[in-house]
Each structure stands twice: as C-alpha cells, then as structure tokens.
Amino acid sequence: MNSKEEILGFLEEVPDPEIPVVNVLDLGIVRSVEVNADGTLVTITPTYTGCPATHIIEDDIRSKLTEKGVVNFNIKTILSPAWTTDWISEEGRRKLKEYGIAPPEESTSDKSRLSENPKVVHCPRCKSTNTEMVSFFGSTPCKALYTCSDCKEPFDYFKCL
Ligand SMILES: [Zn+2]
Incomplete structure (x- = not known):
C-alpha cells in the first residue's frame, strides 16, 4: 500500500499533455487523493471540456501509477464545480x-x-x-x-x- 505522500510524488511526475513544464498538481487538475484500506482514489477535474487533452490526462495518470506499481486505485473524474484557472498553483x-x-x-x-x-x-x-x-x-x-x-x-x- 502506498502512502498519500507517495501517490502525490508520483502525480508530480505526470506532466500536462499540452504544457509539459507543469504537472497535473501544478494545474490543480488533481482535486484530491484518498488512501484507505480499500485502495487509492484519485479525483480529477479536467481543465476545460472540449480540450482534446482531457482524456489524455486520465490515461497518463493511470499509466504512471501502474508503472510505479500502485495497485488497487481508481480515478474519478468530476466535472462540477468546473475547473478554473484559479486552481493553478503559485508554483504552476x-x-x-x-x-x-x-x-x-x-x-x-x-x-x-x-x-x-x-x-x-x-x-x-x-x-x-x-x-x-x-x-x-x-x-x-x-x-x-x-x-x-x-x-x-x-x-x-x-x-x-
Ligand atoms: Zn513584451
């Protein structure tokens, strides 16, 4: 079982498909990471609907976690409230x-x-x-x-x- 900190570390390695200098955490695409006895739940909100990169982000997160040997995880996409550029971190x-x-x-x-x-x-x-x-x-x-x-x-x- 990976800790929440480890999962966040892996997610830091997932770049935005369009702007590879920022990762999915910088952009605020990852809403939350929950780790409990049932496994890991990563909740994401894609940047904007109609953005072709939206589906790629979920796939990229899935491949990264799989590559790191994380088992028993789920990625949940929530669309509301919608992502806004306000969620981009200072670092981002x-x-x-x-x-x-x-x-x-x-x-x-x-x-x-x-x-x-x-x-x-x-x-x-x-x-x-x-x-x-x-x-x-x-x-x-x-x-x-x-x-x-x-x-x-x-x-x-x-x-x-
Ligand atoms: Zn100028």
Missing part, C-alpha cells in the same frame, strides 16, 4: 511564466472568453500590458496567440477555463 504560474506562457490573469469565472479581447494580458517577457491578441487559437486549442507591442515578441496565453 511561475513555471508557466518561465516557459514563456502568460499565466491566466486572476479569476476567469467571469466567462469572458467569448468576447474578442477579454482582458489585459501581461507580456511574460517584459511585463508590458501593451499586448494584442493575434489569434484565439495558439499552438494548441487551450492557448491564444498574442504579441507584445513593446518587445515585439509573440507569446502564448493560457486561456483554458
């Missing part, structure tokens, strides 16, 4: 920034993603707010492509909610 935000992806700006619960230019996005390189959305879809469907008008660099904005 720092890693995204280092990777050159602008972390989501504060709460996304206003559901403004359907509007053309939802909010001010800071350039991850020079912190300028003088940025412009080039395309709603960046390198993956979860990211939008922006450019910075000050340092002229394009960057991805993580827009999943």
Whole structure:
C-alpha cells in the first residue's frame, strides 16, 4: 500500500499533455487523493471540456501509477464545480511564466472568453500590458496567440477555463 505522500510524488511526475513544464498538481487538475484500506482514489477535474487533452490526462495518470506499481486505485473524474484557472498553483504560474506562457490573469469565472479581447494580458517577457491578441487559437486549442507591442515578441496565453 502506498502512502498519500507517495501517490502525490508520483502525480508530480505526470506532466500536462499540452504544457509539459507543469504537472497535473501544478494545474490543480488533481482535486484530491484518498488512501484507505480499500485502495487509492484519485479525483480529477479536467481543465476545460472540449480540450482534446482531457482524456489524455486520465490515461497518463493511470499509466504512471501502474508503472510505479500502485495497485488497487481508481480515478474519478468530476466535472462540477468546473475547473478554473484559479486552481493553478503559485508554483504552476511561475513555471508557466518561465516557459514563456502568460499565466491566466486572476479569476476567469467571469466567462469572458467569448468576447474578442477579454482582458489585459501581461507580456511574460517584459511585463508590458501593451499586448494584442493575434489569434484565439495558439499552438494548441487551450492557448491564444498574442504579441507584445513593446518587445515585439509573440507569446502564448493560457486561456483554458
Ligand atoms: Zn513584451
């Protein structure tokens, strides 16, 4: 039987399929880990429905735990309340920034993603707010492509909610 700490350690090794610098714990996809006499229950909430990576995450967690020899585990997916970018940890935000992806700006619960230019996005390189959305879809469907008008660099904005 693995301890909860061990399970969390294994989950830290499961990267996000789209942004490999952050793991499923950084993103807040893993809601809880319960270990009891019946086995281990990992509860996850996928990032956003319609994100093609959603199914991959569950499979990746399953393969990682199997690879580590964890037996008798279950992965439960809950969709409500829905995942929001607020669940991304401080550590996760720092890693995204280092990777050159602008972390989501504060709460996304206003559901403004359907509007053309939802909010001010800071350039991850020079912190300028003088940025412009080039395309709603960046390198993956979860990211939008922006450019910075000050340092002229394009960057991805993580827009999943
Ligand atoms: Zn810039």
